[in-house]
Amino acid sequence: MDKPSEEQLDVIGGGLAGSEAAWQAAERGLQVRLYEMRPRQMTPAHQSEYLAELVCSNSLGARQLDRALGLLKQELRRLGSMLLECAQETALPAGGALAVGRTAFARAVTARIQAHPRITVVREEIDRLPGGPAIVATGPLTSPALAQEIASWAGQEHLYFYDAMAPIVTAESVDMEVAFRASRYGRGGDDYINCPLDEQAYDRFVQALLSAETAPRREFEDPCFFEACLPVEEIARRGPQSLAYGPLRPVGLTDPRTGRRPYAVVQLRQDDLAGRLYNLVGFQTNLRWPDQRRVFRLIPGLEQAEFVRLGQMHRNTFLHSPALLQPSMQSRARQDLFFAGQLIGSEGYVGSIATGLLAGINAAGLLQGRPLCVLPQTTMLGALAAYLSGGDPRREFQPMKANFGLLPPLEPPVRGKRERYAAYARRALEALETFLQRERSQEAEDGRRD
Ligand SMILES: Cc1cc2nc3c(=O)[nH]c(=O)nc-3n(C[C@H](O)[C@H](O)[C@H](O)COP(=O)(O)OP(=O)(O)OC[C@H]3O[C@@H](n4cnc5c(N)ncnc54)[C@H](O)[C@@H]3O)c2cc1C
Structure with a gap:
C-alpha cells in the first residue's frame, strides 16, 4: 500500500x-x-x-x-x-x-x-x-x-x-391507524408516537410481561440500582397498577379517535435525527429477546413492529x-x-x-x-x-x-x-x-x- x-x-x-x-x-x-x-x-x-x-x-x-x-x-x-x-x-x-x-x-x-x-x-x-x-x-x-x-x-x-436500553422500532412499522402523535399536555407538539391501551389490553400486556422469561445475568453484571432505570418487568412486579402510574401513565394525552384519555399509553420517542427510529420510553428490560418481541407486539400499534434493537441491561x-x-x-x-x-x-x-x-x-x-x-x-x-x-x-x-x-x-x-x-x-x-x-x-x- x-x-x-x-x-x-x-x-x-x-x-x-x-x-x-x-x-x-x-x-x-x-x-x-x-x-x-x-x-x-x-x-x-x-x-x-x-x-x-x-x-x-x-x-x-x-x-x-x-x-x-x-x-x-x-x-x-x-x-x-x-x-x-x-x-x-x-x-x-x-x-x-x-x-x-x-x-x-x-x-x-x-x-x-x-x-x-x-x-x-x-x-x-x-x-x-x-x-x-x-x-x-x-x-x-x-x-x-x-x-x-x-x-x-x-x-x-x-x-x-x-x-439500560429500551427497544427501538422503525417508525414505518408502527400502525398509525391505532397509534397517534402528541405530547403530554400538548407541550412539544407532535413529538411522541403514543400507543393507547384499554383496560383489557393493559391487563393482557401486564400478564404477558410477568410470565415472560428474563435473561440470566452474568456474575460481573451488577444489577442497576437506580430507580430511574428499573426494568419494565420489575416495575410490573410491584403491583398491577404500577405501570399505569409509571411509564405507561396516560395523563395529559387524549386519543383523537375516542376523544378520551386512554387507560394507559406506551410512548415512543424519536431516536435518530431523521425520525426513522423510535425507542419505547421507559422500557429498559432484561427479558429474553424472543420474549421481548412477543410481549411488546401485544401493545396496540406495535403488532407488526420491526425491532432494530432489543432492550438489554448489562x-x-x-x-x-x-x-x-x-x-x-x-x-x-x-x-x-x-x-x-x-x-x-x-x-x-x-x-x-x-x-x-x-x-x-x-x-x-x-x-x-x-x-x-x-x-x-x-x-x-x-x-x-x-x-x-x-x-x-x-x-x-x-x-x-x-x-x-x-x-x-x-x-x-x-x-x-x-x-x-x-x-x-x-x-x-x-x-x-x-x-x-x-x-x-x-x-x-x-x-x-x-
Ligand atoms: C459479555 C459480553 C458479551 C457480548 N456478546 C456479543 C455477541 O455475542 N455478539 C456481538 O456481536 N457482540 C457482543 N458483545 C458486544 C461487543 O460486540 C463485543 O464486546 C466486542 O468484542 C466489542 O469489540 P471492541 O473491540 O470494541 O472491544 P473488545 O473486543 O472487548 O476489545 C477491547 C480490548 O481492550 C483491552 N483493554 C481494555 N482496557 C485496556 C487498557 N486499559 N489497556 C490495554 N488494553 C485494554 C481488552 O482486554 C480487550 O482485549 C458482547 C459484549 C460483552 C461485554
Missing part, C-alpha cells in the same frame, strides 16, 4: 476494533504500537490472551446482502478488512450466518498482527490517554483506571458504565459519542485522538470491526496529510458513523447496531420489506464503488503532481 513513514500511532486495546485499526494504519505505512492488557490483566469476559477474542457468540451475523449485517460485512470486504478475511478463512457451516471457529479466528488475527513488520504488540495496561496520536478501542469492559481517565478527559457525564462502558466524535472517528477536542469499537457505541462484533477500520484509515490519513475518509450516508458504515457522531450532542444516546433504519429513505419508495432492503443494499454498494473510484482517481492525480 502506501510507502512506509516514520509516523508513530498508538492503538489501545487489541480487541476487534483495535486489531482492525492497527492493521489498517500499519498497511498504510504507519509504525503502530498496539497495547493489549491481556493476559497480564484479564477482563471479566475474555478467556484467552489472543487478540480479537469473541467474548460470547461465535457468529458475525447474516451473510445475505439484504440484511443489515450482511451489507456491512460486504462493505468491509470492499474496504479491505483484515478481520473479515480471517473470518472467511475460519468460517464454519452456519446456514445464512457467518459463524467462525472462535479460537481459530482469534489465532489467525493474532498471527497476522504479530507478523506485520510495522506493528509491535505491547502487553500492558494503559491507564493514561497517550499524549501523541492514538486510537482508543478498549471496548465495553475498559479497565477501570483508563475508564476514569477517559471520564476526566471527556467529562464524567459523557461516559456511561451501564447499559455492564457496558461507552461514550456519549454525539457530543465527542466526528464521523471520521476523531474526537472533536483533539484531532490526533480517535475512538472506535463498542466504546463509542458501535454495537456488536461487526460494528466494532467497522469503526476500527475507519479509525485506522483516518489516523493514517491524518498523519500522512490526506483528506479523511467520511463515507456516504447511503452506505451502512457511513450511516452508522453519522448516527454515532451526528445530531444534537445533547440527545439521549444508546449503542447501535447496523440496521436499515439508519439509511436515508429510497427515492422513489420501494414497497415490501425484502425488496426495500435489497434496494438499500444495491444503492449502498454503488455509492461505495463511486466513492472508492473517486479516491483512486484523486490518489493517481496526487501521485502525478508529486
Whole structure:
C-alpha cells in the first residue's frame, strides 16, 4: 500500500476494533504500537490472551446482502478488512450466518498482527490517554483506571458504565391507524408516537410481561440500582397498577379517535435525527429477546413492529459519542485522538470491526496529510458513523447496531420489506464503488503532481 513513514500511532486495546485499526494504519505505512492488557490483566469476559477474542457468540451475523449485517460485512470486504478475511478463512457451516471457529479466528488475527513488520504488540495496561496520536478501542469492559481517565478527559457525564436500553422500532412499522402523535399536555407538539391501551389490553400486556422469561445475568453484571432505570418487568412486579402510574401513565394525552384519555399509553420517542427510529420510553428490560418481541407486539400499534434493537441491561462502558466524535472517528477536542469499537457505541462484533477500520484509515490519513475518509450516508458504515457522531450532542444516546433504519429513505419508495432492503443494499454498494473510484482517481492525480 502506501510507502512506509516514520509516523508513530498508538492503538489501545487489541480487541476487534483495535486489531482492525492497527492493521489498517500499519498497511498504510504507519509504525503502530498496539497495547493489549491481556493476559497480564484479564477482563471479566475474555478467556484467552489472543487478540480479537469473541467474548460470547461465535457468529458475525447474516451473510445475505439484504440484511443489515450482511451489507456491512460486504462493505468491509470492499474496504479491505483484515478481520473479515480471517473470518472467511475460519468460517464454519452456519446456514445464512457467518459463524467462525472462535479460537481459530482469534489465532489467525493474532498471527497476522504479530507478523506485520510495522506493528509491535505491547502487553500492558494503559491507564493514561497517550499524549501523541492514538486510537482508543478498549471496548465495553475498559479497565477501570483508563475508564476514569477517559471520564476526566471527556467529562464524567459523557461516559456511561451501564447499559439500560429500551427497544427501538422503525417508525414505518408502527400502525398509525391505532397509534397517534402528541405530547403530554400538548407541550412539544407532535413529538411522541403514543400507543393507547384499554383496560383489557393493559391487563393482557401486564400478564404477558410477568410470565415472560428474563435473561440470566452474568456474575460481573451488577444489577442497576437506580430507580430511574428499573426494568419494565420489575416495575410490573410491584403491583398491577404500577405501570399505569409509571411509564405507561396516560395523563395529559387524549386519543383523537375516542376523544378520551386512554387507560394507559406506551410512548415512543424519536431516536435518530431523521425520525426513522423510535425507542419505547421507559422500557429498559432484561427479558429474553424472543420474549421481548412477543410481549411488546401485544401493545396496540406495535403488532407488526420491526425491532432494530432489543432492550438489554448489562455492564457496558461507552461514550456519549454525539457530543465527542466526528464521523471520521476523531474526537472533536483533539484531532490526533480517535475512538472506535463498542466504546463509542458501535454495537456488536461487526460494528466494532467497522469503526476500527475507519479509525485506522483516518489516523493514517491524518498523519500522512490526506483528506479523511467520511463515507456516504447511503452506505451502512457511513450511516452508522453519522448516527454515532451526528445530531444534537445533547440527545439521549444508546449503542447501535447496523440496521436499515439508519439509511436515508429510497427515492422513489420501494414497497415490501425484502425488496426495500435489497434496494438499500444495491444503492449502498454503488455509492461505495463511486466513492472508492473517486479516491483512486484523486490518489493517481496526487501521485502525478508529486
Ligand atoms: C459479555 C459480553 C458479551 C457480548 N456478546 C456479543 C455477541 O455475542 N455478539 C456481538 O456481536 N457482540 C457482543 N458483545 C458486544 C461487543 O460486540 C463485543 O464486546 C466486542 O468484542 C466489542 O469489540 P471492541 O473491540 O470494541 O472491544 P473488545 O473486543 O472487548 O476489545 C477491547 C480490548 O481492550 C483491552 N483493554 C481494555 N482496557 C485496556 C487498557 N486499559 N489497556 C490495554 N488494553 C485494554 C481488552 O482486554 C480487550 O482485549 C458482547 C459484549 C460483552 C461485554
